[in-house]
Amino acid sequence: MEHMFRTRGGSVDVTLARSDDVWILGEHRATVESDGRLKIHLSNGTSGFATVAKVGDCWWVHFKGHTFNFERIEPGASQSGDEGGLTAPMPGKVLQVLVEVGQTVNAGETLMVLEAMKMEHRILAASQGSITEIHFAAGEQVQQGSVLLAMDEED
């Protein structure tokens, strides 16, 4: 069974095999307990229980004191994602827009200032590029995930 997840480091393909009650991933093994907990046996000899929860398309996993969330990417789904889009991290209000369409910006340059959770948040350019779209003006409310601006990145 093949699954694709988006991790912090990028997209990861996970192809599971199964032998009776045991799931296999390379040298790692996993079993499902009768109450739904997962026991993971890693190739390095350590093992432990994982707690999982699914929220929307995202799997949350607690394992060995670490918490992960992996967005599941539907096989064949568009991979475009929001790499080029600059989205609002949370609901809030636009305080300032510091760029204009067509403007060239450097990596790290502040593009917009939001107020959310009673604090200022700056939206920075991830790389050099030029602004192609601006969707909000100062004073406007934004929702979490709203695309604020778009830019052509010059990688």
Next chain:
Amino acid sequence: MEHMFRTRGGSVDVTLARSDDVWILGEHRATVESDGRLKIHLSNGTSGFATVAKVGDCWWVHFKGHTFNFERIEPGASQSGDEGGLTAPMPGKVLQVLVEVGQTVNAGETLMVLEAMKMEHRILAASQGSITEIHFAAGEQVQQGSVLLAMDEED
């Protein structure tokens, strides 16, 4: 809406009315919060949240520091129940059978001795009557709810 529950005191008929979001039972009122909790306003002016869970046919309710369980009786279901049956309170083993079929017993008389949870449990006659059936012999295993004996009660 009418429901019938079996309580410690006997069967109770609960007929709810409804007005918009408010449930009505006599002078009591109840509302359902968006997350599924129940807020109860009693006619005596006190109010509080109830936590509920359904297990099989039984509703468990925590309210005002008290825990209740109410078996829901399906409308029209046979009401016979186990009033006359003497059932095993938990899984265990029959240690002794102290009566025979046809024997007359007094209220409080020991009919059978079970071992469960590493302790002895005595099954007593709830009232005067005569034994009509004995389903287990010493040494046999019983399941929770197994009918151990039957008797004709002389109320």
Next chain:
Amino acid sequence: MVSKVLVANRGEIACRILRACNEAGLASVAIYAANDASSLFVELADESFLLDGDTITDTYLHQAQILDIAKNAGVDAIHPGFGFLSERADFARAVTEAGIQWIGPGANAIEKMGDKMTARITMRAAGVPVIPGEEIEETDEDLALQAIEQASTRVGFPLLLKASSGGGGKGMRAVEHPEELLDAARSARREAIAAFGDGRVYLERLLTGSKHVEIQVLADRHGRTIHLGERECSVQRRHQKVFEEAPCATMTEEIRSAMGKAAVAAATAVDYEGAGTVEFLLAPNGEFFFLEMNTRIQVEHPVTEMVTGVDIVREQLRIAAGQPMSCGDLQMRGHAIEVRLYAEDASNNFLPAIGPLSVFVPPEGPGIRLDTGVRQGDEVTPNYDPMLAKLIVWAPSREEALQRMRRSLDEFVVLGTTTNLRFLRELCDVPDVIEGTTDTTMIDRLWPNGWNPNASIEVEDGALMAAAVAESSGLHRQSHSSPQSDDFSGPVSPFRTLSRRYP
């Protein structure tokens, strides 16, 4: 050196010990029967091993199997917890002979204290006062019954029959009148043989109106044997403690000091090592008598931990590793109370209950400690002792501790299995408990015909309404939903519909 510990136990005490190992930087190993595979304690261990076998005898009591696992897993110490093998001298000896450190006193100390009759004799010799009574060494049923009958005339009624290998109320019978003696003796012997394989019982005068007060002791290999003050555990049902506190409300510095000295003398008399508890009966006149010594960690150790600030399990680990105890002089502060949460029907003579823990939401906030072996979603089965968890509170004064316990019990929600929560909550309002004048017969005295919850009609109406509304709107609290096994049909306990007394 101790670096890897096997915990030969289950449930909340296994969790307690495994967490202590983790904090001490020791690797830990759990052993579990198949029906415990998804229990919390298995999750808390670094490694866990399945025990073969279906019964307790074949699993948690199977010495050879446990020793094999210990050797294979390369552990260098075994912590037995309480119950199970914790007071089995033969096991302690086998562990030691296998070159593994036994976390507890030596086999000789266990033997001397484990056989209650030998303990009485040893304590008498050490000058520790014991309860008036007689030991009966006969093992043959008929001869034993004869001897018991004769001794009873000298001890007098009411008296207590106790199994020499007993504990936890098993094989114990209170006898009020001579005509009940033989029935009680037979029943006690039967229970003792079933539970311990040893039917010997002894007689003690039944000291009514006494308090059960016990002293926690600790002894290391560096010459220190100390006591950590007392716990009062008078509130008992079926001879099992349900409500424990430290300090004892009526204790004086004078009695504490005398009792502490007697406890240290008792421990010293058997060359004690590690943590142990010397139990006494404290009569209203201030006289006290040795009851028995528990040569292991005890269920109610947390109340002592909370008032003294000593982590007793951690000290056990230190002592077993040959280190000196880290605790200094006895320094008690405030008041701690523990209640034992049992899956049982307090209104039906505390009969054990089973079922799913569909909702298990403990209280939170300051001064609260929960030692639990279960969590929401677990199933309570008839396989083991029905104790689910211990709720312990601490506050600067006894009055505040009781207030905190009331608040905590009111917040505690357990649905899906009958528990004694409400019973414990109402205990907190009993005048004897408020005054601190509890004694060992209080529950029987207060509720001679059994306890029943005091819910008002209004509260029951509210609860019925909640059930009806929930049923009508098809809801129940979403995050605390279904039981795990659909095949649990969960009727109300069939006993409920019968108006039946249980002796």
Next chain:
Amino acid sequence: MVSKVLVANRGEIACRILRACNEAGLASVAIYAANDASSLFVELADESFLLDGDTITDTYLHQAQILDIAKNAGVDAIHPGFGFLSERADFARAVTEAGIQWIGPGANAIEKMGDKMTARITMRAAGVPVIPGEEIEETDEDLALQAIEQASTRVGFPLLLKASSGGGGKGMRAVEHPEELLDAARSARREAIAAFGDGRVYLERLLTGSKHVEIQVLADRHGRTIHLGERECSVQRRHQKVFEEAPCATMTEEIRSAMGKAAVAAATAVDYEGAGTVEFLLAPNGEFFFLEMNTRIQVEHPVTEMVTGVDIVREQLRIAAGQPMSCGDLQMRGHAIEVRLYAEDASNNFLPAIGPLSVFVPPEGPGIRLDTGVRQGDEVTPNYDPMLAKLIVWAPSREEALQRMRRSLDEFVVLGTTTNLRFLRELCDVPDVIEGTTDTTMIDRLWPNGWNPNASIEVEDGALMAAAVAESSGLHRQSHSSPQSDDFSGPVSPFRTLSRRYP
């Protein structure tokens, strides 16, 4: 007489206070905004009243509305908690004038300490050492900026700009170089105006390498003003504390005594009543400087409660009722550590996070206290401060407390919302934390380019495997299942895919 208390707050501190009222036998009233209707604190109150309004200003900060509720509900005291109206002298005055007991110091004391510039001047006069710096009373933007620029040359760089009405890091800016001054000042003023309606800022020399050490004080109407020892809260991110402990690892009896005296002098100088905290910077040479006084209960009060055994909130209730404090002489025992659980992404500059608490399972066992405002199934929204809960541990020694904190954080499971759990866990392994040599700049120093979790590839592999197996078998832990609103599409935070720094 105090018999019925309105708690003008929400979240974990409201829970803390409501529980204390319950334990003290006082009736309690909660007020809540519509988006808090299903929050835990509403459930803990005897009565609760909905606040009209959609914004914080129209609800928890709406004095007239809250006062009206208080009068209608017949309360005789108001506890403001921390944040919100807790340090609003006008509110304290209005409450008092309405004949309702304000649980806190008088309005005058709040005013003198609440305006940080006035506080500095008052403390200088009382002989309490203050940090070298200058107050800027100008309110006009241009004039203020000019004055700031001039003062900066006398104070020197690096310096701190602080809002005179500030707190919690809001309106605070560290300025390393002169050319950053004006931008920082404008931004600080803007934030201060937004948060407090007062843009005045003052300058302080930035004392790097110092510890943030604060003294808890209590004062009653019976002539006693005492201190309960210190807390160290040096570990801060974004000028907000995340890791607090008592006692301070490097404290000496001499400095504690001097600092305690200074704190009591500070409280006495403003005729203080109730619980308060005097904050100091402690330089490596043992010199200390007054930072500010918080005229309310503080987030980190539990660590003091655990080492001193004093229930500070309960004492607040006593003092407000005109009773003497119940605590005796300062008696510290063991070591306590608190960490603040935030819904935030520590690997993305601690940006607040939202989402459902699909799984929220706190650790359990000895020496652990959880002060939480949330429980499993709740939704973390962007409406309020992202602090979810405080985890506090106590142990006999600092080393054991750290070990217990590590164990507790490893056990704590929160799924559905990004939290700083792992960040807190890794803090426990930082050499400065282990040594006790933390200072206020530690986090910036350790992670100048931001923190990232240190999960090994194997552990991530294991987690990925868990997700894949769960997806394949269609399971997730049954009792901890779905979020409450189906419309939450829960993407990974969109910031994750961008390698972006946040200043």
